[in-house]
Amino acid sequence: MDIRFSACSLSYGERRVLEPLTLDLKEERIGIIGLNGSGKSSFARLINGLQVPSSGMVTVNGIDTAADPAAAAREAGFIFQSPQNQVILPVVADDIALGLTSRGIGKAQAAEQVGAILRRFGIEALARRRVHELSGGELQLVALASVLVTEPSLVIFDEPTNQLDLRNRRKVADAIHGLDRPAIVVSHDLALIADFPRVLLFHEGRLIADGAAAGVIRAYEQVAA
Ligand SMILES: Nc1ncnc2c1ncn2[C@@H]1O[C@H](COP(=O)(O)OP(=O)(O)OP(=O)(O)O)[C@@H](O)[C@H]1O
Numbered sequence: 001m002d003i004r005f006s007a008c009s010l011s012y013g014e015r016r017v018l019e020p021l022t023l024d025l026k027e028e029r030i031g032i033i034g035l036n037g038s039g040k041s042s043f044a045r046l047i048n049g050l051q052v053p054s055s056g057m058v059t060v061n062g063i064d065t066a067a068d069p070a071a072a073a074r075e076a077g078f079i080f081q082s083p084q085n086q087v088i089l090p091v092v093a094d095d096i097a098l099g100l101t102s103r104g105i106g107k108a109q110a111a112e113q114v115g116a117i118l119r120r121f122g123i124e125a126l127a128r129r130r131v132h133e134l135s136g137g138e139l140q141l142v143a144l145a146s147v148l149v150t151e152p153s154l155v156i157f158d159e160p161t162n163q164l165d166l167r168n169r170r171k172v173a174d175a176i177h178g179l180d181r182p183a184i185v186v187s188h189d190l191a192l193i194a195d196f197p198r199v200l201l202f203h204e205g206r207l208i209a210d211g212a213a214a215g216v217i218r219a220y221e222q223v224a225a
Pocket of ligand 1: 012017035036037038039040041042043
């Protein structure tokens with residue numbers, strides 16, 4: 001993984017929400033923490049082209065997100081804070097397959113890959129269920145499956161354990177820890193990122209701490225006090 005922010009800033013209209021930032025991200029697990037409204041989601045959305053910089057540049061594995069946001073989105077899968085917003089088709093297996101058929105993969109091949117990804121997460125029983133009837137944890141796993149089935153090089157999670165009970169939180173945390181590719185995790189759940197090799201702390205649109213989890217979490221505790 002090679003993500004580069006070069007003097008990248010972000011404003012919504014007149015409002016600057018991320019100050020110019022230059023950094024490289026290469027670690028397999030990267031956490032992003034900070035108070036509400038500090039700019040975490042905005043930063044994460046810049047990585048896969050959901051947002052493009054107001055100034056400067058972001059590249060993901062060599063892809064300039066502003067020049068080719070669709071390619072950036074294929075490279076970096078994004079799991080939204082509210083996965084129900086990500087679902088298009090009503091039935092789980094159909095929705096997961098859509099990511100493949102929309103890329104030109106045939107129906108039979110797509111069905112095979114969907115079956116494999118459901119087995120990998122132990123959620124085969126959900127295949128014919130209606131997405132809108134799923135619990136929060138089931139929905140998080142389905143959203144993860146629907147992103148991973150398209151084989152992105154890395155996965156960005158925006159508050160993946162928000163609103164989950166302990167059992168589902170563990171399922172999602174295990175899925176993140178066991179992921180076979182780099183993950184970037186925006187979270188208020190500090191235990192989730194506590195053993196990550198790198199954590200970024202945002203405060204009022206600025207990156208104010210960057211390093212191994214323990215030290216950055218201590219800095220966050222001071223900011224929050
Ligand atoms: N589409 C938008 N238009 C205008 N302002 C926005 C938009 N999205 C976010 N903002 C503002 O940008 C700032 C940073 O928001 P962002 O969602 O990046 O913060 P966050 O750290 O992820 O917050 P939280 O922990 O509450 O999810 C906030 O003040 C927010 O109100």
